[in-house]
Every structure is written in C-alpha cells, then in structure tokens.
Amino acid sequence: MPLPNSLSYFVSRVESGSFPSFHVFPGGKIEYSDGLPEWLNLVDVGDNIQPNSLQLSSKKTEDLSILDFKICAIRESYEETGFLLASKIPNIHDSIKSQHQKEFINFVKDNDIKVLSSRLLYFCRWITPKQSFRRWDVQFFMLNISDSQEDSNLLVQIYPQLNPSSNTNMMHQVSELVCLDWRTPDKFYDAFCEGEIKTVTPQVYMLNQMKMFHRWQDLQNFAIYKDTVEGIKPFISYLNLKPYPAVKIYTLPGDHMYQTQFEDKIDLEQEGDFSKPIHRVIVKKFCKGKKKNVRIVENIVNIPGIKFPTVPLPNKL
Incomplete structure (x- = not known):
C-alpha cells in the first residue's frame, strides 16, 4: 500500500497454519458469506463509488465471481491486520473484537460501511503444481493508496502519527501473526535471497516484478494493463529436475520448455535459448542453502515502459 512516488507494502508473518514462520501476504479461504448477493449493495459501485475508485469498465455492478474473492481479501486483511478497506473506519480496537463474534457482512451492515472493492486490481493467480502435497488456487489483488484527502481514512490506519488522537491504527491478530512487516519490494x-526470511514462489515472482517500479502510479498502470488488456492467466510452475542439487529451474506458462524436462545444455547450464519464448525462475543456493540467487528470466512479458535487465536485445518486450 504505497504512498506517492514510493513503493512499500506490508506482509504478515504467519505464526501457525499452512506456512508457519513465513512472510506472506494477508489472505485466507473464501467463506460462504463472502459470495452472498447482498454484497452488491454494500460495495462502492454505481452511484456510491468512491472518488479514488477505479472504473475500468461501464459495469454498474461487480461480477459476483470476482467480487467474492475481493470480499474475502478485504475480510481476511481486516481480521489479520486490522486494516479495513472501507468508506469509513469504526473504532478498530473495539470493532475487531466484536467483528469476530459475527459474520463480516453483518459487521459491515451494523456500522453502515461501504466496502471499497473497486479499489482492488486483480493482479495475479497462482495454482500449485500437480505434484504438490497440498494444492492451492490463489488469487492476488493489489491496492494502491495515495495521500489525497479521499484516502485519509485509509492512511491513518497505517500511519497513526497522522492523527495521534485516532484509535483506528492497524492491530495484527496475535493468534495467527507474529508481526506486520513493512518494507519496499526490493528489501523483501x-x-x-539472503536467507533472512522465508516466503513462497508466487511472492518471490511478484516482488521481482514490483521492485522494478519506483512510483506507485507506474505500478498501478501496470496492474491496470494486466487487469484490462491481457487478463489474468493462472501460473502453475513446473520444476525441472536438474542434475545439480544447488540449482532449481521453474518454468512458467509461455516458456517453450514449459512442462518438459530440460535436455539441451543451453537450458541446463545457461538461462535458455533467447531466440525462443522464455519464462522461468532460476534459484541457485549458496552457503549451505541459506543464501540464494533468484533470477526471473523472461522475454514474453510486456510491461509498458519497463525493460527486464535479464533480457538482451533484440527480444522485444
């Protein structure tokens, strides 16, 4: 959730559950109530849209197939971190306790809140490989926050020093999280890579993308481009069983060797044949596996105004 001309956002370190001690984005499973049609009257669409909301089409209502994911993202973020993406913010310290005693939809109704679902951009979707012990189909959304007056109720939750008398600052759920950790994408x-934190492949990939942007406006334009022009294509990584235990290569959709074991030396010992489509993650481990060199190598992703440093000319982005 960045401020203008800078990039920063939080990840939550999970204490228990599916990824213990990992740094991960807030999130969780969809609940039945997240998909109720009533939400169409409780989100900022149509006549009630917020000034900073993103109207990316002429639709007057959210598509329920997407809205239920957005409601889940907003609900889980609030439950885990205390951050509420809404038109107004009730007293956080009082409301978190009461919210856990009722359905999120009833909490929103009782506090006369409009959930700002239109502020979320559909950014990425990852599905775990078939060989995984447990499989997940995860949707990722992006929220950008400015320092405008319209966003003041969102900023004050993140930066309580903006309003010391307010009691709406974020407060993480101690039963699930150890802490909230704020850093820029490159720092995470x-x-x-230094082995200071643990995270998962989708977040490594997204961090690599986001660290190339220095202004949140450019990152938001990229997210809008993906959301409206290319659409969201699910990523299912494919691990190549290289003969070197310290190196792992994951191919992703679009790579000419996707879902095929490498045999050619140009793929095994280098980064691939750049005369063909490349889309892969290369992980090299050092110092007894603690430190890593992680490279995202691709020549198929088009980011307006951004050129991947790993891609040599004449490959066009």
Missing part, C-alpha cells in the same frame, strides 16, 4: 526480495 533481498531479505529472501
């Missing part, structure tokens, strides 16, 4: 990425 470096911490993962």
